[in-house]
Amino acid sequence: MAVTAHTGRPRTGAEIRAAFLDFYEQRGHKAMASASLIPDDPTVLLTIAGMLPFKPVFLGQAPAPAPRATSSQKCIRTNDIENVGRTARHHTFFEMLGNFSFGDYFKEQAIQWAWELSTGVFGLSPNNLVVSVFREDDEAEAIWRDGVGVNPKRIIRMDEADNFWASGPTGPCGPCSEIYYDFKPELGDDGIDLEDDSRFIEFYNLVFMQYNRDAEGTLTPLANRNIDTGLGLERMAQILQAVPNNYETDLIYPLIETAAGLAGVDYRGQGDKGKTSLKVIGDHSRAITQLICDGVTASNLGRGYILRRLLRRVVRHGRLLGIDKPFLAAMGEASITLMAAAYPQLLERREVILAELEREEARFLETLERGEKLLAEVLAAKPKQISGGQAFELYDTYGFPLELTEEIAEEHGLTVDLAGFEAAMEAQRQRAKAAAVSIDLTLQGAIEQMTAAVEATAFKGYEALEHPSCVLALVVNGEPAERAVAGDAVQLVLDSTPFYGEGGGQVGDRGVLSGDGVIVAIEAVSRNRSVFVHSGRIERGSLAIGELVNAQVDRACRRRAQANHTATHLLQAALKQVVDPGIGQAGSLVTFDRLRFDFHCPRAVTPAELEQIEALINGWISDAHTLQVQEMAIEQAKAAGAVAMFGEKYAEVVRVVDVPGVSMELCGGTHVANTAEIGLFKIVSEGGVAAGIRRIEAVAGPAVLAYLNERDAVVKQLGERFKAQPGEIVERVAALADELKASGKALAAARGELALAKASALAGQAQAFGEFQLLVARLDGVEGAGLQSAAQGLADQLGAGAAVVLGGLPDPADLAKVILVAAFGQAVIAAGPKAGAFIGAVAKACGGGGGGRPNLAQAGGRDGAALDGALEQAKAQLVAELG
Secondary structure, eight states: OOOOOOOSSOOSHHHHHHHHHHHHHTTTOEEEOOOOSSOSOTTOSSOOSTTGGGHHHHTTSSOOSSSEEEEEEEEEOOTTGGGTTTSSSOOSEEEEEEEEEESSSOHHHHHHHHHHIIIIISOOOGGGEEEEEETTOHHHHHIIIIIIOOOGGGEEEEOHHHHEEESSSSEEEEEEEEEEEESOGGGOSTTOOTTOTTTEEEEEEEEEEEEEEOTTOOEEEEEEEEEEEEEEHHHHHHHHHTOSSGGGSTTTHHHHHHHHHHHTOOGGGOOHHHHHHHHHHHHHHHHHHHHHHTTOOOOSSHHHHHHHHHHHHHHHHHHHTTOOSOOHHHHHHHHHHHHTTTOTHHHHTHHHHHHHHHHHHHHHHHHHHHHHHHHHHHHHTOOSSBOHHHHHHHHHHHOOOHHHHHHHHHHTTOOBOHHHHHHHHHHHHHHHHHHHTOOOTTSSSHHHHHHHTSOOOEEOTTTOSEEEEEEEEEEETTEEESEEETTOEEEEEESEESSOOSBTTBOOOOEEEEOSSOEEEEEEEEEETTEEEEEEEEEESEEETTOEEEEEEOHHHHHHHHHHHHHHHHHHHHHHHHTOTTOOEEEEEEOSSOEEEEEEOSSOOOHHHHHHHHHHHHHHHHTTOBOEEEEEEHHHHHHTTOBOOTTOOOOSEEEEEEETTTEEEEOOSOOOSBGGGGOOEEEEEEEEEETTEEEEEEEETHHHHHHHHHHHHHHHHHHHHHTOOGGGHHHHHHHHHHHHHHHHHHHHHHHHHHHHHHHHHHGGGOEEETTEEEEEEEOOSOOHHHHHHHHHHHHHHHOTTEEEEEEEOSSTTOTTOEEEEEEEOHHHHHHSOOHHHHHHHHHHTTTOEEEEOSSEEEEEESOGGGHHHHHHHHHHHHHHHHO
16 A cells, blocks of 8 residues: 655645554554455454454464554445444445554553654644543553543543453453544533544544453453554544544545536535435445455345445435436546555556446346336325335335435325335344344254244245245355355245245145345245245345245146145045045155055055045046135034044144045145146055055146156057067066076076086095095086085985085186085084084185085185185095094
8 A cells, every 4th residue: 555755744634644654664563555355354244443454463363464563454344334424424434544562562652652643743632632441441541641641531431332342252352542532622521421422533442452351251461462553544534624524524525526526416505315425425435446446246145245235325325316327437436546546456456346336337227227117106006105015115125215215206296104114124124133143053953043033934825826025044055144146055934935835744845036136946845943944046146134035836836736635635535435434644745746645554455445446536536626725723623524633733723624525634735726626646556664554655636647658658668679569568478477487497407407417527536534425626607506406416426424515606707706515414414514514614714604404504705716725625624524
C-alpha cells in the first residue's frame, strides 16, 4: 500500500493514514501492507478487524513478523448493514489503523504514544478527549491520570461488555482502553455518558492482552503480554475535517457526488431519504470494488452472497434516486480513482472489477423487471391496499425493494401494509434463526441437530403437488450450513411442503425445488420428529436459509405411489376375505414401482387363493370406488370399523381412508381418488419371511405395464432361443431338462468308469508289508466322487490288509484344488490307523483338511504344488504305523 508524505497537521484521509504509519515507523514498528479482505482464517468470511491478520501471532500459532508492527488494514463488516447511511459512522468498508506489540512494550508505552499521536500529530485538544478504562484496570487509569495528565473526571470506568477483549471463551484476553472525541466539551465534565453518540465518537481502542482464560474462567497472567490497537481512519477524518458525519469526508464524499450526478440531484438539497440513498451508494461502492479486487465474485453463498447483497442495495438505492439505467460500472470507476493511490492493485484489476459490476447489475435488473410485472398484476386487481404478504413476496422472492413498492403504490393512490410486511419479515427471520442458531450440539448427527431446531413441517401434499415454501435449515455434504451451491448434496427443511415424507410404509416423494436461479433435485424425503427432511442435490444456482422456493412434486412418481398404496389396502381386504378374516398386517412397503405386504398367517397362500385374490382386487378396481378420506377421533374411527395396524401409535385425531364397502383403514399416506385410477393389480410372489409371517409382493398401476413388458421380453428371448412359440416354451424347457438330467447321469457314469479303469492299472503298484498291502498314488483328472470310488474299488481288490491313499487335481491346470482319499481294510483299522484322521493330517500339508469314516474318508487342499510331497509323507507314515 502506498504511503503519502505529509507536512503540517494532517487533514485528508491520505494524510491521516500516512501520519499514523510514519509515527509508529519512527518508533521501531515494521510497516505491514494491508492483508486481503479474504482472510486466511476459516472462522470468519471476511477481514473484519485490523488485528485479524495477526490473530495467529496473538494465539501463539505463528511467529511474529517483528517485535512491533503497524498497518492500515482494509475491513468489511455487514452485521449492522441496515444502519449504513442512517447513522453518522456505520460503514461496510472501512480502514483500521493499528499499532501492535508482540511481547515487547505494554500498557504504559501504548497509552503514552496514543495520547502523543492524538494531541501532537493530529492536534486534538485535551479538552475534547475522554478515555475509558475497564472497571478493574487500576493500572491503566493511573497511567492516564498520573502519567499522561488526563482530568480524572474524563476517565470513565466501563464494564466487561465494553472494555474487555477476548479471543473466545478461552485463550488470550485482557482489558481495553478507548479514546473518545467530545464534540461538545462545553457541556462540562460531570455526568459524562459515552453512550451519547451525538456528543462522543470513539476513535482509538487500545487492547492490553495480558491474561489467559481457562475453561473454568480463571485468568492467569501471560508470559508475553501483547498490544493490539485500532484507530478508525474514517472517524478521524470526520473529526479533523470538521464534517457532521463520516460520509462527508474526502474518503467517501466524492463517490456521493458521483452518484448524485448520475441521478441528476444535489446532495445538499436532498431530504433524509435521498441523503441516505446517496450515502449507501457511496459506502457500498467502496466495499464492492475492494471485494471484487480481492477475488470475490457475486453468488448466493458466503462472501459471494455478501457481495451480491451489497451490489443489489446500490442498485436499489439508485432506482430510488431515479437512476433508470446501469450505473454500477460508473461507480466502480469513481471508486478505483478515489482509492488507487492507497491501493494500486485496484488499477491492475480494473477490467475484472468493471466486468463483474456490469454482469451482476444486468442480472439484478432482470430480477427487478419480473418484480415490477408482478406488482403490476397486483395493482390490476385494484386492491384497497398492498398487503404485507404481497410486499414481502416482492421483496424476498424478486428482490424488489419495499421503498419502490411504496413509491409505485403511492402513484396509484394506495398504501402498503407496513406492519404486515414487518410481520412477514420477522417470521422469516425467526424461522431462519431457529434453524441456523438454535441447534443443540449435544444431539447426534447433523440431521438430528437440524430437525431438533425447527417446528414440525406443515404438510400440504394432500391438497396440492406444488407449494411456495421457505428454507428453514440446511445440511450440506453432511455438515450444518447456511448456504449451498451447485453440486452440493443437501438435506433441507422447509416450513411447509407438498412432498410426502417417508412413513407408514410409503416412500417419500421426488421432485424439484426452484427459485431465483436455483434448481434442487429432491431424491427422497424422510421424517425426523415430524420434521420433513428433503434430500437431494443442487443442480443449478445456490440456495440459502431463509430463501423462498417453489416446491414441486414429481406427479408421475406420486401417481405410482398412490396406486400402490391404495392397492395394499385392497390386498389386505382381499386376504381377509379369501384366506382368513383374522389376518393382520405385519408391515408394508410402498414404492413407485412395487408394493410389499407382510401379514400374519400360519400357512402359505395357495396358488388358487392367489388367483382369487388377484381377481377380487382387479374387480374392485374396475368397480371404480370413490375413496372417502376424513379425519375423526380415533375412538370414533375404531367404532366405524377402521383397521389399525397392531402396535402402531396413533394420535387422538386420525386420518381414515375408506374404500366404501371394501376397506377402511387408519392411514396417513397418499391415495388415488378412485380405485379405477389404479388400472391393474398383479401379484409377483408369495413366500414366508419369518415364523408365522408371509409376504406378498405385487405391482399396481403403471408399474404393471413395466412388469409385463419385462416378462414379455424374456418370453420372446426364450422363444427365439428355443425356436418355439410362447405356448410351447414350457414343454420345450421340460424336454431339455429331461435330456440334461439323462446326459448328466451318463457323464457321471462315464467318469466313474474312467476312474475305475485308471485305478485298475494302479493295483499292480501295491507294496506288501507283512499282512498289509500299501498303495499310495496320484490320480489327476478325477472328481471327488470318482476318486472315492476308485480308492474303495482298489481296497476291495487288495483285501482286508489294504491301505489305499489317492490324491489328485480334478483339473490339472488348477493348482488351487486338491482332493485326497483314504480307503483302509479291516486289518489296517485294527492295527491302529483310521482313514478319517489319517487323511486329514495329510491334507494339512496341502493347506487343507478333512476327514470321514475309519474305512473311507476324503479331504481337500489348496496347494497343488505340495501334493507329491504330501503323498510321500502319507506313504512314510503308513510304513511307520504298520511296519
